[in-house]
Ligand SMILES: NS(=O)(=O)c1ccc(C(=O)O)c(S(=O)(=O)NCCc2ccccc2)c1
């Protein structure tokens with residue numbers, strides 16, 4: 001659907017890399033300093049409409065594992081919030097740490113979370129392909145949801161059960177009928193939003209970030225299965241656990257983070 005056929009597999013995850021991006025004044029992730037965020041009362045509630053039947057596959061792309069959706073029509077849409085247009089879900093994925101003490105990409109007043117979910121959407125009003133939208137301002141909208149360790153997340157379990165089949169980089173399994181809405185927190189009215197970038201190559205500055213204030217809970221054991229994935233493909237002799245797949249935080253460069261709540 002969106003990223004599978006174009007992932008530059010020879011591009012190594014430069015998570016901590018000093019990779020300088022042309023311009024580079026709206027890079028992600030960042031720390032969200034709550035007291036510096038500005039309430040914008042024009043921000044609307046998020047409107048999501050996802051069709052679980054359009055789920056296509058789950059695969060390990062060597063950075064994270066992605067659950068991909070059919071984005072050839074407006075069947076999984078995000079609008080409202082800070083967005084002027086309708087955006088289509090192409091995939092969701094996670095970032096996590098080697099322990100429960102860190103793993104998220106964004107932080108809130110420097111608070112780290114053990115993991116973070118990203119739902120990647122592209123502007124189907126202005127562009128006809130994800131690959132175009134990735135390069136353009138207002139091309140992408142990514143919803144970020146923090147994960148905390150607590151009670152088991154029933155909806156996540158179907159996904160966790162599929163992970164052993166995609167342990168190695170480039171492994172893919174068919175995955176159908178999964179409703180991404182089950183991974184959103186109960187409260188989708190309270191969020192922070194700012195203009196940023198992809199946190200993986202090509203790091204393009206095309207993302208309207210929407211970071212939910214309310215986290216979701218997953219169990220310790222569910223998170224442990226994330227860590228059983230591997231960065232490496234089956235052929236490689238040294239297998240590396242897929243952990244700490246987050247990018248280092250980037251300078252704010254004068255940007256304002258807006259909040260939909262006070
Ligand atoms: N943390 S994040 O939301 O910024 C993000 C992380 C990973 C990926 C990915 O494709 O692996 C993506 S992606 O699905 O947007 N693909 C980016 C790489 C890509 C660029 C151009 C065409 C295809 C894929 C986004």
Ligand SMILES: [Zn+2]
Nearest residue numbers: 094095118199
């Ligand atoms: Zn991500």
